[in-house]
Amino acid sequence: MSQSTEHPAYLQHHFSDAEQQRESVKLGMWIFLVTEILLFGGLFCAYSIYRAWNPDIFFNAHRFMNIELGTTNTCVLIISSLTIALAIRAIQLGKKNQTLVYLGSTFVLAGVFLVIKYFEYAHKFHEGMLPGKFYTFKGIAGTNPHVFFSMYFLMTGLHGIHVTVGMILIGWLMYRTKKGHFSSEYYTPVEMTGLYWHLVDIIWIFLFPLFYLVG
């Protein structure tokens, strides 16, 4: 108990110092990210199987994807990755207002991504380019183009859920930054959310060519 008075508020008592705590949290976060990779990995495996079985469908169906919107969304996510990396740098240097600006930019860019995704989804719902038995669009030559859209909605949908979760986390970080919970000595939640956000970006980096740039 004599030591507890020396501890900063953010240091849990079962860690000997802040550095050990930080490393432990980071290790836990990376293990979580690995489970995320394996979660998406199942879908990437399914994608590989269906594309190998139906190369013609993937080629014909991808022409109905909007490459402009897809490219815009890729750039939006890359810039949002950059801004959250800069937010972490700003809090490492203890610049609270700069951190808030960068976190806010990331939040807005994530919102832009979801809005663009909404317009793409709305268009596909309208045209009947839907998964499985809900597929009613007739403009794609070849058999069973619904296979392509099943994979498209599964993978981009799961990714979209991750973007939404990321937005909630970034909003929470902005609140805590404003409250002054973070400093150059303690910014672990910002760093961990950053890692999560970069992983979401990496997954989109693969989804983009797999669905929009088939051939």
Next chain:
Amino acid sequence: MSREVSHTTHIMPVSLYLKIGGLLLILTGLTVFASFLQFGPYNLVIAMVIAATKASLVALFFMHLKYDNKLYMILFVSSLLFLATFIILTMFDTLTRGDINPETAMPYKPEAVIYTQPADSTAAAADSMHTTPDSSRTDQEPTE
């Protein structure tokens, strides 16, 4: 108890972040450009190589793997190895089924078309799932 900041936090200069971000955007442009060229099956290879390069840049610099404890790098890379094993072994199965029984080589047959009826009547849509190959292919162009 030493409470001063003794950890070896590596703070990258802003210029490096901007360079990596710029490089990622350039590579995005490159992959879009490459997709309009005709390389046959190599289009996929090129797209995946560019995507892997972009992912590596994000992981090494934005996620600080280059500067952090190498344990995180080992974790990350090992998950990718497991994923590669998973996909490659599965493909050994699904791509070679036809060697034993040609009927299982391509499970999606032209007869399996399920969207030949308009969606406005759900009964018709349900029916169309069970129609015979002949009737379901009336408005379907043959493949090839």
